[in-house]
Amino acid sequence: MKTTAKAEQDMQKDEASGRDTRAAILTRAIRANVPLRKTFVQANKGAETRPGPLRDFVTGRDLRGLRAYLMIVAACSSGDKGWTTKHDSAVWARLMDIDKTASDQSARTGAWRALRRLEARNLIECSRKGTAIKVMLLREDGTGKAYDRPKGDNEENRFLQIPTTFWTQGRDEKLSLPGLALFLVVAREKHWATFPAEWAPQWYGWSPDTHERGLKQLVELEFVQTRAFKKKAPLAPLGFTIAHQYQRALITRPRKPQKKPAVLPTPG
Structure with a gap:
């Protein structure tokens, strides 16, 4: 029995973790920093209301959704595939660390529901075919407008940057x-x-x-x-x-x- 337990532990070491998955996505994006429009956090001065879409994550207690959204921005905003990214639902679940506390099917369902919440906030569009889920990034201000990479040339395009080490070194998890x-x-x-x-x-x-x-x-x-x-x-x-x-x-x-x-x- 001890031999079997050790064998199972060795097999688990060879399985990708959520952090491994996030690192792989960032490696594929080939970037040192991830841009995010400042209007996601707060609207520019002069707006009728100042809170940005970030408010809904906080008041809705949606940490999973917020972490997922930031990774989607990281995956899509390079523009290599038309602001889209596509993964199996199991990969999405592992990306969000849902697989740690749920069975395979429950984790897949949880990932889809989290993405649908982001879609309801007009931050992404998502579709699935079989077990594959495709996500297209929309503008960060929650208006539902098509995404384009922020260039910082005007107020609407001002952006903050998050270093990829924020994810690869596990700071987001803390x-x-x-x-x-x-x-x-x-x-x-x-x-x-x-x-x-x-x-x-x-x-x-x-x-x-x-x-x-x-x-x-x-x-x-x-x-x-x-x-x-x-x-x-x-x-x-x-x-x-x-x-x-x-x-x-x-x-x-x-x-x-x-x-x-x-x-x-x-x-x-």
Whole structure:
């Protein structure tokens, strides 16, 4: 029996994990960073309401859907296959780590349901044939418009970047839903920005408590850095209050593209 148990363990070592699957998708995409329009997190100034599609993931407690969506953006936004990606439903389930806690058929069903939720939010279009599921990326703002790669040339095309190491080194697996949401919030802004919790409902569409829990987790995991500063407050006893600024730590910032080696002239 001991021999059988060891053999089973050895076989499991040869099975791809969710992280392996995510890494394979990113390797195929051939990129160091994944672009994501900032309007996914928050609408531009002047909009009737500021919260972006990210709000619905947070208020709907859909961590699985949010993680899946970010991987779809990573897989499709290279444009090699017309902003689409296609996998067997079992691969989709493993991509979302559903296979860890469900039988094969239940995991396949769970993956399809998660993708259908993304479709209902006008972020993707999906179809299936047999066990294969094909997904086409739509614009990140939830308008249902066709996707195009953001170039940063105007307000609607401003984008943040997520390094592929965020997935390949398993950092995404450590974050709760508030943590992942706040990671995107911090990534959206410049270095050393403030994120007051009291403005969270109006700016992002979730509670101050959710906002604070997300920032706290990011700091504890050392995914972001924080520093305190004095803020003038004429009605406070000391004439100031203490506020905090945040920025991404080096390990979660976009990676700089490697320079190609210079081609030396052929002698002779």
